[in-house]
Amino acid sequence: MSQExxxxxxxEAMTTGVRGMDGIAATAIARGxxxxxxxxxxxxxxVVLLAAAGATVLYQGRPASAPTxxxxxxxxxxRTLSEPGAxxxxxxxLVPGPAVQEFPQPDLRVLRADGGDSVSPTGRFVxxxxxxxxxxxxxILRDGKEVHNVALAGAEAFQWSPVSxxxxxxxxxxxxxxxxxxxxxxxxxxxxxxxxxIPASFCGPCxxxxxxxxxEVVVRQAEDFTDADGNFTGRGSTFLFDAVTxxxxxxxxxxxxxxxxxxxxxxxxxxxxxxxxxxxxxDLELRQMTQQLPGRAWFAxxxxxxxxxxxxxxxxxxxxxxxxxxxxxxxxxxxxxTKGNLxxxxxxx
Amino acid sequence: xxxxxxxxxxxxxxxxxxHALMKAAYSLTGSQHAAEDLLQTALTKTYLNWRRIxxxxxxxxxxxxxxxxxxxxxxxxxxxxxxxxxxxxxxxDAGAERVPVQMLLRDALLTLPARQRAxxxxxxxxDLSVEETAAILGSPKGTVASLASRGLARLRExxxxxxxxxxxxxxxVKA
Numbered sequence: 001m002s003q004e005x006x007x008x009x010x011x012e013a014m015t016t017g018v019r020g021m022d023g024i025a026a027t028a029i030a031r032g033x034x035x036x037x038x039x040x041x042x043x044x045x046x047v048v049l050l051a052a053a054g055a056t057v058l059y060q061g062r063p064a065s066a067p068t069x070x071x072x073x074x075x076x077x078x079r080t081l082s083e084p085g086a087x088x089x090x091x092x093x094l095v096p097g098p099a100v101q102e103f104p105q106p107d108l109r110v111l112r113a114d115g116g117d118s119v120s121p122t123g124r125f126v127x128x129x130x131x132x133x134x135x136x137x138x139x140i141l142r143d144g145k146e147v148h149n150v151a152l153a154g155a156e157a158f159q160w161s162p163v164s165x166x167x168x169x170x171x172x173x174x175x176x177x178x179x180x181x182x183x184x185x186x187x188x189x190x191x192x193x194x195x196x197x198i199p200a201s202f203c204g205p206c207x208x209x210x211x212x213x214x215x216e217v218v219v220r221q222a223e224d225f226t227d228a229d230g231n232f233t234g235r236g237s238t239f240l241f242d243a244v245t246x247x248x249x250x251x252x253x254x255x256x257x258x259x260x261x262x263x264x265x266x267x268x269x270x271x272x273x274x275x276x277x278x279x280x281x282x283d284l285e286l287r288q289m290t291q292q293l294p295g296r297a298w299f300a301x302x303x304x305x306x307x308x309x310x311x312x313x314x315x316x317x318x319x320x321x322x323x324x325x326x327x328x329x330x331x332x333x334x335x336x337x338t339k340g341n342l343x344x345x346x347x348x349x
Numbered sequence: 350x351x352x353x354x355x356x357x358x359x360x361x362x363x364x365x366x367x368h369a370l371m372k373a374a375y376s377l378t379g380s381q382h383a384a385e386d387l388l389q390t391a392l393t394k395t396y397l398n399w400r401r402i403x404x405x406x407x408x409x410x411x412x413x414x415x416x417x418x419x420x421x422x423x424x425x426x427x428x429x430x431x432x433x434x435x436x437x438x439x440x441x442d443a444g445a446e447r448v449p450v451q452m453l454l455r456d457a458l459l460t461l462p463a464r465q466r467a468x469x470x471x472x473x474x475x476d477l478s479v480e481e482t483a484a485i486l487g488s489p490k491g492t493v494a495s496l497a498s499r500g501l502a503r504l505r506e507x508x509x510x511x512x513x514x515x516x517x518x519x520x521x522v523k524a
Contacts, residue, residue, distance in 0.1 A: 003501065003514040004473055010454035011474040014379070015372040021385055025363035028392035029356050035397060153401075174398045175412065177487070 120165045125185040127167055129158050138167065140185045148188030152181065157207045161243075162261040163214035168243070170208045180208040180217055182243055193246025196239075208241075212261040216240045220255055238271075252284055262298035270323065272297050272305075279307070281323065291325050355399050359406075363392060366407050373411065376470045377418045379459040387414055412485050415471065419463050419486060450510045457507035465500035468493055 021027075120127070125147075128139040136155045140148040154172040161168065165185040171194045172178050179194030196219070208217045220238050237251040238258070256273045258264065263272045273280045273289075274296070281291035297307040300320075307319040320329035367388070374384035374391075391414035395406060402409045458466060464486070471482040472493075483493045505512035 003505075003511060006450065006511060006514050007454060007458075007469065007473045007501075007504070010451040010458070011376050011470060013451045014455045014458075015375045018368075018372050018375045018384070019381060020368045020371055021388070024367050024389065024392060025360040028363065028389060028396050029359065031389070031393040032396040035393065174401050174409070175416070175487075 120160050120185055122165055125165050127158060127160070127185070136169070138169070138183060140167075140183070140188065142185075148183075148185070150183055150188065150190055152183075152190070155181065157209075159210055159260060161214045162210055162212055166214070166243070168208060168210055168217055170206060172206070178206040178208075178219070179246070180219075180241070191244070191246070193241070196241055196246060197248055209258055209260045209263070210243075211240060212264050212266055214261075215243055216249055217243050218256075218258055220257055253287060254282060254284065256282060265299045265302050267302045269302070270299070272299065281305070291323070293321070294319075297321075355396075359396050359399055362406050366410075367392070370407070370410055370414065373470065373475065374414055374418075376474050377415070377463075377467060379455070387418055390414075390417055411475075415467050415485050416487065419467050450508065453508045454504065454511055457504050457511075460507065461500050461503060464488075465496050465503070468496040469500045469504075472497055 124142060126141040128141060129136045130139065136152055136158070138148075138150045138152060138155075138158065139146050140150075152169060152171070154174075155169045156172075157170045159168045160166070167183040167185060169181050169183070170178065171181050171192060173194055177195035179192065179196045181190055181192040181194070183190050206219060208219045210216075211218050218238060218240050237253055238256045239251045240249050241247065242249050252271070254271070254273075256263070256271045257275065258271060259274060263274075264270070269284060270290075271282045271284055272293070273282055277292070278295045279293040279297040280289045281293060281297075282288070283290045293305065293307050295307050295309045297305050300306050303323060305319075305321045305323065307321050309317045309319055311317075315332065318331040319327050320331070321327050370391070371384060371388055374388040375381065378384045378387055391410050394413050395402070395410045398409070399406070458469065461469070467486060468482055471477045471485060472479070477485070479490050479493050479497075483490045486493065488496075
């Protein structure tokens with residue numbers, strides 16, 4: 001008997017006594033419906049989060065004399081205000097709250113967007129993601145009017161570019177492969193890159209996010225490398241792709257669990273990796289963790305981190321921290337909305 | 350198509366094909382419980398994407414199953430220890446003189462890394478070509494051929510009786 005036949009016979013024999021599963025179809029349907037309900041709930045929660053973020057989105061760089069109504073449906077006034085307590089901290093805007101849309105600096109304004117909307121970094125557009133059974137539908141609005149409406153099957157996790165009116169979203173196809181798409185808010189043009197060419201094909205979490213310069217997107221490869229015999233050969237990497245072409249540009253030899261442009265130091269030397277216990281500051285040149293941080297963190301600039309710490313004794317606090325772990329300031333927080341490109345921090349008055 | 354119609358179609362598909370799919374799942378995992386988990390997950394995904402499946406639902410379910418198996422192989426590798434303790438519940442129908450070889454081959458197969466095992470099952474249990482196997486696993490044809498070759502070499506190491514069999518599978522040497 002040939003090896004081929006022997007192997008086939010062995011596998012056949014191995015599966016001879018396999019039992020079927022009673023009610024497997026009903027179970028699969030029930031599980032599928034639960035998953036679908038959960039997806040809808042998550043989508044709804046995402047919309048609520050977007051609304052929370054949109055309520056206090058900061059806008060940098062527009063002249064104060066040219067306010068724009070950015071809310072969809074119900075126009076909302078954009079104001080340049082002088083709320084006591086609002087201030088710039090390490091390049092970030094801290095806004096007293098809740099629901100205060102005021103900021104004293106002449107070159108900074110807070111735009112208000114009612115509803116589940118998120119404002120582009122230039123302030124010209126608003127995106128509104130609506131959940132459907134097959135993914136999200138994205139509306140792009142300008143001056144309160146819809147200018148583009150894009151159906152994106154298998155899309156999730158929308159994020160404005162940190163530097164332009166481009167939306168990034170993560171895509172998946174029916175085979176479970178992952179990729180991303182960019183949507184130009186100006187033209188409505190969608191550029192899909194699905195699947196992307198990640199060497200080991202697996203990623204996790206498979207959510208693409210912007211790199212700070214806005215020309216690349218990032219995804220983490222979760223799996224360790226093994227050879228064909230299953231021997232460990234190295235850790236997975238973090239992959240960067242050209243946002244326009246979708247081609248892999250480089251990879252960082254670390255599994256960095258990043259969430260957006262604020263996860264990277266502007267000079268590219270450090271990254272913040274989110275963990276269950278907080279964040280880790282990782283030196284990408286030394287390829288090692290240099291600080292364990294006690295909560296969600298962002299780079300304010302090359303030398304300064306903003307960290308949200310939550311303790312039963314003191315509640316939520318914003319720590320202003322140097323890269324060596326020295327805390328230079330502690331601010332009590334009434335809330336912290338972190339959706340979008342900038343952390344919009346609401347300080348207790 | 351409404352939800353009820355989808356559910357009816359899906360149920361009919363599962364009733365017809367679930368046993369064959371279950372056997373494939375078992376050949377990958379070597380454990381009834383792990384096979385049930387693998388198949389259940391694949392069928393759930395199949396149901397969720399039922400309207401979007403273009404082509405064979407069974408092919409889609411198989412693709413998901415093999416993909417999930419390989420991608421979660423580290424978790425399943427832990428389950429592998431369980432699979433050694435589970436012997437087949439029925440004696441195979443083949444001749445008594447080959448039962449020990451089959452048993453040895455079965456255990457040896459379960460010691461292989463997930464991708465090698467998946468390739469061997471697809472090639473020699475599912476009777477798929479290298480191209481079809483590569484398409485299901487999302488791997489290049491050369492990788493599939495290499496995995497099959499290494500897997501068979503390992504089986505020959507572990508089971509001398511297998512090495513002594515008359516000839517080698519013809520496709521494997523095509524890498």
